[in-house]
Amino acid sequence: MRAVIxxxxxxxxxxxxxxxxAWQTAAPGAAKAKAxxxxxxxxxxxxxxTSTVVSWDPVPGASLYTVLWQQxxxxxxxxxxxxTTASLTYSVPSSISRVRVQATVGSWAxxxxxxxCP
Numbered sequence: 001m002r003a004v005i006x007x008x009x010x011x012x013x014x015x016x017x018x019x020x021x022a023w024q025t026a027a028p029g030a031a032k033a034k035a036x037x038x039x040x041x042x043x044x045x046x047x048x049x050t051s052t053v054v055s056w057d058p059v060p061g062a063s064l065y066t067v068l069w070q071q072x073x074x075x076x077x078x079x080x081x082x083x084t085t086a087s088l089t090y091s092v093p094s095s096i097s098r099v100r101v102q103a104t105v106g107s108w109a110x111x112x113x114x115x116x117c118p
Contacts, residue, residue: 041103041110046117055089059103070098
Protein backbone atom coordinates (compact mmCIF):
# COMPACT_ATOMS: atom_id res chain seq x y z
CA MET A 1 0.00 0.00 0.00
CA ARG A 2 2.88 2.37 0.78
CA ALA A 3 4.32 1.87 -2.71
CA VAL A 4 0.98 2.89 -4.26
CA ILE A 5 0.79 6.05 -2.13
CA UNK A 6 4.42 6.94 -2.85
CA UNK A 7 3.86 6.33 -6.58
CA UNK A 8 0.76 8.56 -6.56
CA UNK A 9 2.68 11.33 -4.76
CA UNK A 10 5.50 11.21 -7.33
CA UNK A 11 2.95 11.28 -10.16
CA UNK A 12 1.32 14.38 -8.66
CA UNK A 13 4.66 16.16 -8.39
CA UNK A 14 5.60 15.34 -11.98
CA UNK A 15 2.21 16.41 -13.33
CA UNK A 16 2.03 19.67 -11.33
CA UNK A 17 2.70 22.87 -13.30
CA UNK A 18 5.87 24.84 -12.53
CA UNK A 19 5.53 27.39 -9.73
CA UNK A 20 5.46 31.06 -10.71
CA UNK A 21 5.87 34.29 -8.76
CA ALA A 22 2.65 36.09 -7.90
CA TRP A 23 4.13 39.36 -9.25
CA GLN A 24 7.24 40.59 -10.99
CA THR A 25 9.24 43.78 -10.97
CA ALA A 26 10.86 45.48 -13.89
CA ALA A 27 14.18 45.57 -12.03
CA PRO A 28 17.15 44.10 -13.90
CA GLY A 29 18.66 40.85 -12.68
CA ALA A 30 17.67 37.25 -12.29
CA ALA A 31 15.34 37.69 -9.31
CA LYS A 32 11.92 38.99 -10.29
CA ALA A 33 10.11 39.05 -6.94
CA LYS A 34 11.49 41.23 -4.17
CA ALA A 35 10.58 41.70 -0.54
CA UNK A 36 8.72 44.90 0.27
CA UNK A 37 11.37 46.85 2.14
CA UNK A 38 12.34 50.48 1.84
CA UNK A 39 15.64 51.96 3.00
CA UNK A 40 15.30 54.29 6.00
CA UNK A 41 15.44 58.01 5.29
CA UNK A 42 18.25 60.04 6.92
CA UNK A 43 17.87 63.80 7.42
CA UNK A 44 21.35 65.27 6.93
CA UNK A 45 20.74 68.94 7.69
CA UNK A 46 18.29 71.34 9.23
CA UNK A 47 20.18 74.62 8.78
CA UNK A 48 18.45 77.78 10.00
CA UNK A 49 18.84 81.12 8.29
CA THR A 50 16.28 83.48 6.75
CA SER A 51 14.51 80.21 6.02
CA THR A 52 15.34 76.73 7.26
CA VAL A 53 16.70 74.39 4.62
CA VAL A 54 16.09 70.72 5.36
CA SER A 55 18.05 68.14 3.37
CA TRP A 56 18.20 64.36 3.38
CA ASP A 57 19.95 61.44 1.71
CA PRO A 58 18.19 59.91 -1.29
CA VAL A 59 16.18 56.74 -0.75
CA PRO A 60 16.65 54.34 -3.70
CA GLY A 61 13.56 54.31 -5.89
CA ALA A 62 11.84 57.21 -4.09
CA SER A 63 9.77 59.43 -6.33
CA LEU A 64 8.32 61.70 -3.66
CA TYR A 65 9.24 63.05 -0.23
CA THR A 66 6.72 64.39 2.28
CA VAL A 67 7.96 67.12 4.63
CA LEU A 68 6.14 68.09 7.83
CA TRP A 69 7.24 70.81 10.21
CA GLN A 70 6.34 71.92 13.68
CA GLN A 71 5.82 75.59 14.39
CA UNK A 72 5.19 76.85 17.86
CA UNK A 73 6.64 76.24 21.27
CA UNK A 74 6.99 72.97 23.05
CA UNK A 75 7.26 69.33 22.13
CA UNK A 76 3.48 68.98 21.95
CA UNK A 77 2.98 71.53 19.18
CA UNK A 78 1.33 69.82 16.18
CA UNK A 79 3.07 69.09 12.89
CA UNK A 80 0.50 71.18 11.05
CA UNK A 81 2.37 72.17 7.91
CA UNK A 82 2.96 69.69 5.07
CA UNK A 83 4.59 69.76 1.64
CA THR A 84 5.66 67.21 -0.96
CA THR A 85 8.67 67.38 -3.24
CA ALA A 86 10.77 65.23 -5.55
CA SER A 87 13.87 67.17 -4.45
CA LEU A 88 16.34 66.22 -1.69
CA THR A 89 15.95 69.62 0.01
CA TYR A 90 13.07 71.78 1.09
CA SER A 91 12.91 75.31 2.55
CA VAL A 92 10.58 75.76 5.52
CA PRO A 93 10.01 78.85 7.71
CA SER A 94 12.89 79.75 10.04
CA SER A 95 10.57 79.62 13.07
CA ILE A 96 10.20 75.83 13.07
CA SER A 97 11.47 73.67 15.91
CA ARG A 98 11.25 70.17 14.37
CA VAL A 99 10.88 68.60 10.96
CA ARG A 100 9.78 65.17 9.73
CA VAL A 101 10.47 63.68 6.31
CA GLN A 102 9.07 60.54 4.69
CA ALA A 103 10.01 58.94 1.34
CA THR A 104 7.52 57.24 -0.98
CA VAL A 105 8.77 54.36 -3.13
CA GLY A 106 5.98 52.99 -5.32
CA SER A 107 3.23 51.94 -2.92
CA TRP A 108 5.66 51.71 0.02
CA ALA A 109 6.80 54.51 2.31
CA UNK A 110 9.41 54.95 4.98
CA UNK A 111 8.42 55.85 8.49
CA UNK A 112 8.79 59.54 9.24
CA UNK A 113 12.30 60.54 10.30
CA UNK A 114 12.35 63.45 12.75
CA UNK A 115 15.07 66.00 13.45
CA UNK A 116 15.21 68.94 15.88
CA CYS A 117 16.24 72.19 14.21
CA PRO A 118 18.13 74.24 16.81
